[in-house]
Amino acid sequence: MSKTRLFSPIRIGSLNMRNRIVIAPMCQYSAADGEMTDWHHIHLGHLALSGAGILTIEATAVLPEGRITYGDVGLYSDGCQAAMDRVLTSVRRWSNMPVAIQLGHAGRKASTEKPWLGGHQLSPGEKNGWKTAAPSAVAFKPEYDPPQQLDRDGLKRVRGAFADAARRAAALGIDAVQIHGAHGYLLHQFLSPLSNKRTDEYGGSLENRMRFPLEVFDVVREAFPSDKPVTMRVSATDWAQGGWDNAQTVVFAEALEARGCSAIHVSTGGLSAHQQISIGPSYQVPFARTVKHAVKIPVIAVGLITDFEQAEAILTTGDADLIAIARAILYDPRWPWHAAAHFGETVDAPEQYLRSQPRQFKDLFGTPAG
Template sequence: MTEPKLFTPMTVGGLALRNRIVIAPMCQYSAVDGCMTDWHLIHLGNLALSGAALLTIEATAVLPEGRISYADVGLWDDATEAAMARTLASVRRWSDMPIAIQLGHAGRKASTEVPWKGGAQLAPGGPNGWQTEGPSALPFAEGDVPPAELDRDGMARIRDAFAASAIRAARLGIDAVQIHAAHGYLLHQFLSPLSNRRTDDYGGSLENRMRFPIEVFDAVRGAFPADRPVTVRVSGTDWVDGGWTIEETVRFGQELEARGCSAIHVSSGGLDPRQQIPVGPGYQVPLARAVMQAVPMPVVAVGMITDYDQAEAIIASGDADMVALARGILFDPRWPWHAAAHLGAKVSAPPQYLRSQPRDYPDLFTI
C-alpha cells in the first residue's frame, strides 16, 4: 500500500519533520505580564502528544506594547524567558515533537480586551490599555484610538526587539522561528497600502512597503542559529479592493526565499474590517497554491482544513507541502491519529497511550 502523502516525512531548513501536519500558533490570552502560566503547560503539553510534526507556540510579543492584549505571551526579558523555559521543560519531558515559536508585534491591533470579553480596543491610560503604534496614524476600526506613526528610531527599536527575542528563543532550544507578517498585525500593516500611507522609503511602492518586514526578517535570520529554520506567516490577500494581493504575496515570498526563508505559511485577511472572505472548506488553499507555483521553499496551507481526505488531496495534488491545523486541532487534539487511521498510515504516540490503539488499526502507532 502506498504511504499517504500526508504522512511522508520532509525536511524544512534542516529540521526533520515526521509528517506534513503542523500545529498553527493559536493565542490563548492566558499569560500574566507576558509570562506563560500553567494553562500553557496544559495546552501545549496536550498538543505535543497529538502526533503532528511540529508544534508552534502562539503569537509571542517581542515588546510589551506589541501584545495583542494584556494577556498575551511575550519573550522580551528574563522573566518572560524563564516562564517559557519552565513550560518547555515540562513539555519536552514527555514529548520529542519539534517546537517552533511565532514572533510578532500587533501594531495598531494591540491593546485589546481578551476575545471572550469582547476583544475591543482598550484606550491608552485606562486599565490594561496603552498607546498603539503603526506605519501610519490610521486606526484599525472606526472609533479606535489611532496608532502613533513610527519614526525610524521606533522601527529600529522593533526590529532589534525581534532579533533579541530570536536570541532568547535559540537559548530556549526552540527549533524554528516563524515571523508573523499576517492577520493585520504590524508587519502586515507595513505591507498593505490600506494601512501604510507613508511617504518615505517605507511606503508607496511594493518595494518600499516590503522594506521594513524584510529588515525584520534579515535581523531575525541573522540572530537565530543558521542551522535552524526561520519561516514567515503571511496573509495572501486582504480581501478588500485596493489592498494587499496574492500577486504581491508571491513577490514578497520570492524576496524572502532569496534571503534565506525556510518556509512560508499562507493565511489571509485580518487587516481591514471591510474584508469580504469567502469562508468555506479549504478557502485559502488557492492562495497557497499560487505561492507554491512561484517559490521553491516549502509552503504551508491553512484554513478550514478539517477532513482527512481533503488534507491528503492538498498534499498529493501539490497545492501545498504541509497543512496547518488550528481550531480543528483544538476541537480534536488527536486529529493526526484519526487521519492516520483513516488513510492507513502510522503515527507517533506516547507509550502511556499505546493501549488505546483500536483493534481495527493494529499497526497505527509508533513510539
C-alpha cells in the same frame, strides 16, 4: 514507507519532520505580564502528544506594547524567557515533537480585550490598555484610538526586539521561528497600502512597503542559529479593494526566499475591518497554490482544513507541501491519530497511551514519544 503524502516526512531547512501536519499558532490569552502560566503547560503539553509533525507556540510579542491583548505571551524579558523555559522543559520531558515559535508585533491591533470579553480595543487610559504603534497613524476602526506612527528610533527598537526575541528563542532550544507577517498585525500593516500611508522609504511603492518586513526577517535570520529554519506567515490578500493582494504576496515570497527563508505559511485577511471573505473548506488553499508555483521552498496551507481526505488532496494535487490545523485540533486533539488510522499510517504516541490503540488499528502507534 508511508502510504500517503500527509504522513510522508519532509525537511524544512535542516529540520526533519515525520509528517506534514503543522499545529498552527493559536493565541490563548492566558499569560500574566507576557509570561506563560500553568495553562500553557496543559495546552502545549496536550498538543505535543497529538502525533503532528510540529507544534507552533502562539503569537509571541517581541515588545510589551506589541501584544494583541494584555493576556498574550511575550519573549521580551528574562521573566518571559524563564516562564517559557519551564513550560518547554515539561513538554519535552514527554514529547519529542519539534517546537516552533511565532514571533510578532500587533501594531495598531494591539491593546485589545480578550476575545471572550468582547475583543474591543482598550484605549491608553483604560485598565490594561496602552498606546499602539503602527506604520501610519491610521486606526483599525474609526472609533479606535489612532496609533503612533513609528519614527526611525521606533523602527530600530522594533527590529532590535525581533532580533532579541530570536536570540532568546535560540537559548530556549526552539527548533524554528515563524515571523508573523499576517492577519493585520504590524508587518502586514507595512505591506498593505490600506494601512501604510508613509511617504518615506518605507511607504508608497511595493518595494518600499516590503522594506521593513524584509529588514525584520534579515535581523531574525541573523540572530537565530543558521542551522535552524526561519519562516514567514503571510496574509495573501486583504479581501478589500485597493489592499494587499496575491500578486504582491508572490513578489514578497520571492524576496523572502532570496534572503534564506525556509518556508512560507499562507493565510489571508485581518488587515481591514471592511474585509469581505468568502469562507468555506480550503478557502485559502488557492492562495497557497499561487505562492507554491512561484517559489521552491515549502509552502504551508491553512484555513478550514478539517477532513483527512481534504488534507491529503491538498498535498497530492501540489497545492501545498504541508497543511496547518488550528481550531480542528482544539476540537479534536487526536486529529493526527485519527487521520493515521484512517489512512493506515502510524504516529508517535506516549507509552502511557499505547493501550488505547483500537484492535482494528494494531499498527497505529509507532515509536513511543518521550
